[in-house]
Amino acid sequence: MTTADPVRFGRRTLLGAAAAFGAGLTFSGCGGSHGPGQEPAAGKGGAEGYNGPDVTLQYWNGLTGGDGPVMKKLVAKFMKAHPKIKVTTTSIAWADLFQKLPAAVQSGRAPDICLMHTADIATNAARRVVQPIDDVIKGLGLTADDYAELVWKATFFKSQQYAIPLDIHPAGLYYNKKVLTQVGADPTKPPTTKDEFMAVLDKCKSKNVKGYWVSALSVGGLVAQSMIFQNGGYMISDDGTKTGFGDQPAIDSITYFKSLIDDGYSPKNAAADGDWVSFSNNKAAFMIVGPWMVTPCKEAKGLDWGCAPIPVFGSQQQTWAGSHCFTLPRQANQDKNKATAARVFVNWMSKNSVGWAEAGMVPARKSVRESSEFAQYTDVKQFEKMIDWAHFPPNVPGAGDTDPEWSKAVSLAVTGKKPIAQALQDAAQKGDQILTANKKKYSG
Numbered sequence: 001m002t003t004a005d006p007v008r009f010g011r012r013t014l015l016g017a018a019a020a021f022g023a024g025l026t027f028s029g030c031g032g033s034h035g036p037g038q039e040p041a042a043g044k045g046g047a048e049g050y051n052g053p054d055v056t057l058q059y060w061n062g063l064t065g066g067d068g069p070v071m072k073k074l075v076a077k078f079m080k081a082h083p084k085i086k087v088t089t090t091s092i093a094w095a096d097l098f099q100k101l102p103a104a105v106q107s108g109r110a111p112d113i114c115l116m117h118t119a120d121i122a123t124n125a126a127r128r129v130v131q132p133i134d135d136v137i138k139g140l141g142l143t144a145d146d147y148a149e150l151v152w153k154a155t156f157f158k159s160q161q162y163a164i165p166l167d168i169h170p171a172g173l174y175y176n177k178k179v180l181t182q183v184g185a186d187p188t189k190p191p192t193t194k195d196e197f198m199a200v201l202d203k204c205k206s207k208n209v210k211g212y213w214v215s216a217l218s219v220g221g222l223v224a225q226s227m228i229f230q231n232g233g234y235m236i237s238d239d240g241t242k243t244g245f246g247d248q249p250a251i252d253s254i255t256y257f258k259s260l261i262d263d264g265y266s267p268k269n270a271a272a273d274g275d276w277v278s279f280s281n282n283k284a285a286f287m288i289v290g291p292w293m294v295t296p297c298k299e300a301k302g303l304d305w306g307c308a309p310i311p312v313f314g315s316q317q318q319t320w321a322g323s324h325c326f327t328l329p330r331q332a333n334q335d336k337n338k339a340t341a342a343r344v345f346v347n348w349m350s351k352n353s354v355g356w357a358e359a360g361m362v363p364a365r366k367s368v369r370e371s372s373e374f375a376q377y378t379d380v381k382q383f384e385k386m387i388d389w390a391h392f393p394p395n396v397p398g399a400g401d402t403d404p405e406w407s408k409a410v411s412l413a414v415t416g417k418k419p420i421a422q423a424l425q426d427a428a429q430k431g432d433q434i435l436t437a438n439k440k441k442y443s444g
Contacts (some may be wrong), residue, residue, distance in 0.1 A: 007308075020374030050344045052337040056086040058343060060101065061115035062094035063323075066295050067359035068389040074355050078348050085341045087113075095235075101329065105129050110334035112342040114210035115166070116155035118323045119393040119400060125157040126397035126442045130327040132160040151323045154392040165324035165364035166344050166353055170321040171222040171388040173311060174287040174297065176279055177304040182411050183207045183285065189306040197286070197311045201265045202284055210267050210278065211285040212260060217272035219257050220410030222320035223288045227253040229391040230314025235406070240396035240435055245406055246428030249314070251421050256313065258414050262309050277303075290322070294360035298379075307382045323364060326350070362387065402431035 063071050068091050075087050090111070092100060098120065104110045105128075111283065116124065124130045125147045136142075144152045147165055155163040177187035178184060183203040191197040204211030214223075233249025236242075243251055258441060260266045275291065278284035287293070289309060297305050310319045326346045329341075353363040357377040363369050364385045393399060409427035412418040418426075 001295050014305050021215055041380065048340075050085060050337075050341050051084060052084065052236075052340065054086070055335075055337050055341045056088060057113060057342055058111035059087050059089050059345070060097060060111040061089070061091055062097045063091050063115070064093050065292070066294060070356065070359040074349060074352065075419050077352070077355070078326060078345060081348070082341075085345065087345065096317055102127065102129050103176050105330050105332075110329040111332055112328070112338050113345060114327050114329050114332075115324055116163070116327055118163070118165075119152065120396045121155060121325065121327070121401070122157045123161050123442075124327070125160070125162045128330060131330045132162055133164065133328055133343075133346075134161055136328075136346060137161055138163065139343070140347055146366055148366070148387045150321075150387075150390055151364050151444055154179075154323060154395065155325055157397075159428040163327045164350050166326060166391060167356055167361035167364050168321060168323050168383075169292060169361055170319045170390045171226050171288060171290055171292045171296045171310055171382055172319070172383050172386065173308045174279060174289065174293065175306050176282060176285050176287075177306060177307065178282050179204070179209065179211075179285045179383075183209055183211075185285070187304075187306075190306065191311050192309070193311055197313070200285055201260070205265055209285070210283070211265055211286075213270045213274040213278045213284050214257050214260050214266040214414070215270040215272050215274050216411045216414035218275075219406055219414060220254070221321055222251045222290065224250075224257055225320045225408065226288070226310055226318065226391075227313040229318035229320065230312060230316055233396075234314065235431070236396055236399045236402065236435070238394045238396075240394065240399065240439065241264070241405075241429035241432075243402055243428050243435065245402075245409065245431055246421070246425035250424055253313075254420050254424065256409060258420065259417075261414070266303055279303075285396075291360040291362060292406065294379045305428045307379055309382065309386050314430050317386075317389040318391050319386050319389060321386070323392065324361070338367065340392045396435075396438075397442040398434075401438060404431045405434070420432050 003205060013372040061071065062146045064250065072089055075089055079085060079087055101110070101114060114130070134292065149169060151165045151168050155161050155165060172306070173190055175190045180187040180200065183206070185200045185203050189444055191200055201211040228235070228249045231249035232250060233247055234244040237244070261268055275289070280303055282302065294307065318408060327348065328342055350365055353365060354368050354373045357363060357380050360380055361376060362380055369422060405427040407425040411421040413420040
């Protein structure tokens with residue numbers, strides 16, 4: 001995945017979906033009658049295979065970066081194993097996808113399968129864009145024991161399951177061995193704590209090296225949020241009624257990362273992708289981002305690097321995390337053969353997701369992570385270590401609507417245009433108002 005993917009900057013933004021829903025589409029809330037009213041399909045959820053006539057499935061995803069070709073390879077393998085099922089893959093930028101998907105469902109032209117993040121599920125389930133997949137879970141005999149507990153829970157909305165997890169992608173630490181050696185730090189021992197992280201940055205500073213580049217445009221994403229979670233904070237409360245933007249953990253996190261600029265560990269006015277540009281050009285010691293940057297690191301010429309769990313900047317081990325999941329959009333007139341074939345596809349992709357590790361992603365399914373095939377992905381396995389302390393967004397419809405307020409506040413605070421506490425508390429007030437409005441919007 002390239003730096004163009006918005007997941008790189010933190011929680012999935014649902015601006016596209018929000019814009020689509022606000023533009024006059026007639027979806028109803030949970031249980032409403034205006035959207036396609038399809039019930040879950042009966043059957044074995046794809047476990048029985050497919051023996052019907054030739055079908056063509058439409059599969060949408062937002063994989064427009066380096067992970068797109070990896071997914072297409074998996075799809076090609078699936079089609080080779082299932083000659084009666086042709087899959088047409090359409091990759092659309094995430095924000096655009098969530099504008100197009102609701103409209104496609106409403107018009108009766110929905111794709112048969114759609115990949116989305118756990119942060120997208122609640123909104124699309126509440127608006128009846130995707131259908132429950134309890135039949136798939138039951139038919140395949142899947143349980144929470146087959147997946148990491150946190151990612152399994154993230155696929156539910158109001159007691160129904162709407163997705164099958166494909167992967168888990170927590171934020172982690174990348175370290176540049178060449179730079180560490182140049183500044184006199186041990187290139188074999190990445191920092192595990194805030195103190196150790198700062199000790200290396202001090203060595204960098206003594207050699208006139210900006211060890212970790214902080215950008216006002218992106219630090220508020222997975223970087224700052226990981227520290228917030230480590231100090232017991234949250235972005236959105238579990239019940240969806242309050243943001244944690246103005247709470248002390250958030251203030252402390254932004255204060256810390258701003259101090260890295262103020263104290264000369266980072267240049268001022270770094271671009272949103274400054275951490276990657278500096279890291280890949282041997283100008284910085286560290287980069288904090290998800291496992292999707294494993295492949296770009298491998299492909300970068302002259303880059304000697306390693307990756308490790310994110311340091312503990314706060315009081316406990318926690319890290320921002322996301323997950324790609326397979327969903328089945330609602331169909332106005334469901335073709336039974338396509339319904340079965342789509343479930344066969346989702347089942348096969350989940351069971352064969354070890355190939356997805358080529359994109360740097362940690363397979364969500366335990367049996368795949370425990371396989372000998374996955375053992376060869378030593379870099380990706382560093383991110384696997386963080387599964388039990390990964391922090392996923394709560395299952396709250398419209399939670400992403402608050403993202404612009406948070407991002408704007410972080411930018412104002414980090415650039416010094418507004419005092420940190422004031423900027424974040426103002427954003428919290430606006431964010432809370434958005435959540436209150438969303439409670440009404442999605443409760444109908």
